[in-house]
Amino acid sequence: MPAMIHSANFLATLGPGELVGLVTESTFFGKFILLVLLFLSVMSWAVFIDKARTMSRIRAGHQVFWEKCEIWLDSGSANGAERSALVSYCRDNTDLPLSNLILETESMTQWPAIRRASERVSYLETENLERYLILLSTAVTISPFLGLLGTVWGIMSSFWGMASMQSANLTVVAPGIAEALITTIAGLATAIPAVIFYNMTVRKIDLVGNELDRLRTVLEEAAGGEAAPVGRDQSHRPELHDRETI
DSSP, X not given: OHHHHHHHHHHHTOOHHHHHHHHHTSOHHHHHHHHHHHHHHHHHHHHHHHHHHHHHHHXXXXXXXXXXXXXXXXXXXXXXXXXXXXXXXXXHOTTSHHHHXXXXXXXXXXXXXXXXXXXXXXXXXXXXXXXXXXXXXXXXHHHHHHHHHHHHHHHHHHHHHHHHHTOOOHHHHHHHHHHHHHHHHHHHHHHHHHHHHHHHHHHHHHHHHHHHHHHHHHHHHHTTSSOOSTTOXXXXXXXXXSSOOO
């Protein structure tokens, strides 16, 4: 019981100043690992914030796009004023993946050509959205191992101190154990947000890919690949995201 009370008191007094002290008292190798983990953490947050802003912009733009697309489909005219309004919106919003797909296939009338162009646009748009995701996947992969490496190094330092001092006193082993624990915490603190950011971003990119596939289906049918848009069955229309959005 006294040991538990002592541990609780120690944890209660472990504030930011004490954590900074643990870092400054670490070995050069431990500080290097912490510096690398800090870099990975900053890059992970930067990539996630950038992707979150991009996906938010795409979500808002695609909602307007689908509204105009529904108006065009309801009109029953393949090249009427509604289609012109949709194309005009796409020209004003070339940063949207669906807009680029419409503009790429604007002058095409054969559904095989539309399919090839759609696949090319989908590939390019997905590749553009996946840019810098390698930083997130790298942080997810190596951060725990860097934390483990720092842990092993700290424990080795403790044993080396005991061997050189020929003593197992707490003052001898404490610095190495503290270094081991602080690198473990840093590794987990870097990896956990990074894996959450990565999974969320990949899922959102997949949803954009699904929307591109649905728009490709609409354009192929409009070109006579399966059915003309006139008298189009509502069940064949691309479904919007009811439970999950970009």
